[in-house]
Amino acid sequence: MAKTRIGILGYGNLGRGVELSCRQNDDMELAAVFTRRDPSSVRPLTEGVAVHSADDLAAHAGDIDVLVLCGGSASDLPEQTPACASLFNVVDSFDTHAKIPEHFANVDAAAREGGKVAVISAGWDPGMFSLARLYATSILPDGADYTFWGRGVSQGHSDAIRRVEGVADARQYTVPVPAALEAVRAGETPELTTRQKHTRECYVVAKEGADRAAIERAIVEMPNYFADYDTTVTFVTQEELDRDHAGIPHGGSVIRSGKTGRDGENRHVVEFSLTLDSNPEFTGSVLVACARAAHRLALEGQTGCKTMFDIAPAYLSSMSGEELRASML
Amino acid sequence: MAKTRIGILGYGNLGRGVELSCRQNDDMELAAVFTRRDPSSVRPLTEGVAVHSADDLAAHAGDIDVLVLCGGSASDLPEQTPACASLFNVVDSFDTHAKIPEHFANVDAAAREGGKVAVISAGWDPGMFSLARLYATSILPDGADYTFWGRGVSQGHSDAIRRVEGVADARQYTVPVPAALEAVRAGETPELTTRQKHTRECYVVAKEGADRAAIERAIVEMPNYFADYDTTVTFVTQEELDRDHAGIPHGGSVIRSGKTGRDGENRHVVEFSLTLDSNPEFTGSVLVACARAAHRLALEGQTGCKTMFDIAPAYLSSMSGEELRASML
Numbered sequence: 001m002a003k004t005r006i007g008i009l010g011y012g013n014l015g016r017g018v019e020l021s022c023r024q025n026d027d028m029e030l031a032a033v034f035t036r037r038d039p040s041s042v043r044p045l046t047e048g049v050a051v052h053s054a055d056d057l058a059a060h061a062g063d064i065d066v067l068v069l070c071g072g073s074a075s076d077l078p079e080q081t082p083a084c085a086s087l088f089n090v091v092d093s094f095d096t097h098a099k100i101p102e103h104f105a106n107v108d109a110a111a112r113e114g115g116k117v118a119v120i121s122a123g124w125d126p127g128m129f130s131l132a133r134l135y136a137t138s139i140l141p142d143g144a145d146y147t148f149w150g151r152g153v154s155q156g157h158s159d160a161i162r163r164v165e166g167v168a169d170a171r172q173y174t175v176p177v178p179a180a181l182e183a184v185r186a187g188e189t190p191e192l193t194t195r196q197k198h199t200r201e202c203y204v205v206a207k208e209g210a211d212r213a214a215i216e217r218a219i220v221e222m223p224n225y226f227a228d229y230d231t232t233v234t235f236v237t238q239e240e241l242d243r244d245h246a247g248i249p250h251g252g253s254v255i256r257s258g259k260t261g262r263d264g265e266n267r268h269v270v271e272f273s274l275t276l277d278s279n280p281e282f283t284g285s286v287l288v289a290c291a292r293a294a295h296r297l298a299l300e301g302q303t304g305c306k307t308m309f310d311i312a313p314a315y316l317s318s319m320s321g322e323e324l325r326a327s328m329l
Numbered sequence: 330m331a332k333t334r335i336g337i338l339g340y341g342n343l344g345r346g347v348e349l350s351c352r353q354n355d356d357m358e359l360a361a362v363f364t365r366r367d368p369s370s371v372r373p374l375t376e377g378v379a380v381h382s383a384d385d386l387a388a389h390a391g392d393i394d395v396l397v398l399c400g401g402s403a404s405d406l407p408e409q410t411p412a413c414a415s416l417f418n419v420v421d422s423f424d425t426h427a428k429i430p431e432h433f434a435n436v437d438a439a440a441r442e443g444g445k446v447a448v449i450s451a452g453w454d455p456g457m458f459s460l461a462r463l464y465a466t467s468i469l470p471d472g473a474d475y476t477f478w479g480r481g482v483s484q485g486h487s488d489a490i491r492r493v494e495g496v497a498d499a500r501q502y503t504v505p506v507p508a509a510l511e512a513v514r515a516g517e518t519p520e521l522t523t524r525q526k527h528t529r530e531c532y533v534v535a536k537e538g539a540d541r542a543a544i545e546r547a548i549v550e551m552p553n554y555f556a557d558y559d560t561t562v563t564f565v566t567q568e569e570l571d572r573d574h575a576g577i578p579h580g581g582s583v584i585r586s587g588k589t590g591r592d593g594e595n596r597h598v599v600e601f602s603l604t605l606d607s608n609p610e611f612t613g614s615v616l617v618a619c620a621r622a623a624h625r626l627a628l629e630g631q632t633g634c635k636t637m638f639d640i641a642p643a644y645l646s647s648m649s650g651e652e653l654r655a656s657m658l
Contacts, residue, residue, distance in 0.1 A: 134642050260611065316463070
């Protein structure tokens with residue numbers, strides 16, 4: 001069977017994660033990288049992969065089965081995904097939870113117009129964590145669920161800080177509040193505000209002469225990203241950031257406690273947890289599995305925008321239904 | 330919207346679990362219980378639910394949207410599910426992993442003949458644990474996964490023991506080997522045989538005058554169920570069994586360790602775990618979510634046998650796509 005030809009738009013950490021995942025999957029082939037930088041300045045890890053300007057995307061529509069969009073959610077994806085979805089089957093990792101319905105509608109219209117399949121908000125949250133919430137809530141409707149992130153670096157939040165005026169570079173760590181995590185794991189169902197569950201630690205390199213107070217204010221007051229959390233901003237030099245905050249680990253848990261029985265006498269705790277050395281490489285691996293699904297759905301004649309909620313799990317696997325039933329069920 | 334009318338075939342622990350789950354889901358309605366016992370001897374917990382003889386199933390095909398089969402995998406379901414799948418949309422929890430391909434083929438033929446949807450092998454293993462394996466393996470192809478069960482009572486294995494000649498009653502506990510579980514959680518990827526991962530503890534009530542040595546031999550040598558494990562058989566009185574082994578807890582973990590990166594330098598651990606006070610009530614809750622999906626798939630005109638691998642997660646939820654994207658993604 002022919003390999004799925006993958007295009008990557010945006011060759012940063014996530015784009016490299018997608019590339020590395022393609023190398024692990026025999027049915028996937030990285031066909032091209034598209035960049036807004038000078039293409040001659042971008043060198044993929046994989047020999048022989050073409051690098052094109054993002055301006056030339058349309059000219060390569062016939063060479064790519066699925067375009068994986070690796071930009072940021074703050075300003076790239078809201079424009080890029082709808083723009084690309086009428087030309088390509090696409091996958092993105094749009095992670096601004098509050099704006100997903102709007103993004104879905106925009107991408108759905110574009111994908112239907114072009115007769116393409118788009119998968120949005122893939123990754124681990126949104127993505128695998130969303131699935132854990134959906135499955136556990138569908139099974140245990142009488143219960144409460146909790147999502148804890150970290151301790152780890154959030155790409156989306158680091159990206160958002162980097163877009164603040166005067167910021168040269170940044171790393172943001174999401175940290176669960178230990179007492180909250182312990183209570184939920186023990187089967188308690190406390191009412192927890194956003195603020196009671198996590199803190200956010202920001203390590204920021206300011207540009208020379210930048211107004212640090214203004215930067216700090218812009219970060220801690222940023223809606224959706226930081227305003228609802230206890231956020232600390234620590235200014236560091238680029239050297240300190242590179243030395244002490246080079247890794248991109250992450251992780252977390254989705255935990256649902258639910259009751260069943262005649263009088264709710266039986267309690268069940270469902271937990272899905274991740275411990276990731278490299279957030280972008282794991283996220284890239286989810287995107288590639290979703291690209292496989294998008295290609296299959298497109299070959300079946302489906303069109304429009306999907307999330308992982310709408311994709312039968314078997315579509316993510318390179319195995320046939322027979323192989324899956326024999327080996328994994 | 331009209332409720333999904335559920336029928337239950339077999340009113341034991343699992344059947345009651347399905348009934349209790351129907352009571353928690355506003356879009357589900359328990360329409361009838363079918364039993365091989367004298368119907369007048371069966372009293373559902375839910376007021377006004379009809380109890381019919383299993384012999385009269387065909388006469389009630391028009392009253393039921395989905396029939397949930399709550400028999401055992403050893404001898405009930407291999408016959409019942411194919412027999413029912415041409416008359417009803419059905420869901421079962423067939424859990425003899427080695428025989429799933431054969432069961433799938435039999436049920437698929439019957440369901441297609443009748444134009445019905447059948448969902449087999451639903452529950453938590455097979456079921457939710459299978460999904461955890463599929464998702465994690467699709468995302469991290471370079472890795473190893475491990476499934477640990479327990480400590481908990483296995484319904485299927487207890488049922489298998491009860492079918493041994495001379496056995497009056499039994500409870501089987503599946504117990505993970507602690508050292509194996511610890512190594513895997515720490516990110517190691519040891520090669521573990523079936524025997525190195527779990528032990529099986531059987532508490533058995535023998536019928537008066539039964540040959541205990543023959544019972545023990547029949548259990549420990551039983552293929553698929555016990556032959557590949559270190560199995561201990563302890564004979565107890567019915568009174569002891571009722572006093573010390575009345576609960577039906579279970580649980581376990583699916584853990585996959587995988588590597589990504591240029592040289593596999595980044596490790597990721599994905600874990601899905603369950604801690605269940607009542608195995609049949611949790612399993613029943615999964616079956617009801619799958620019944621919702623089966624009904625929807627049938628209304629869309631789909632036919633044939635499915636597993637949870639083939640069902641887009643959104644079908645399991647009572648929420649609309651819009652609600653799911655806004656609240657869970």
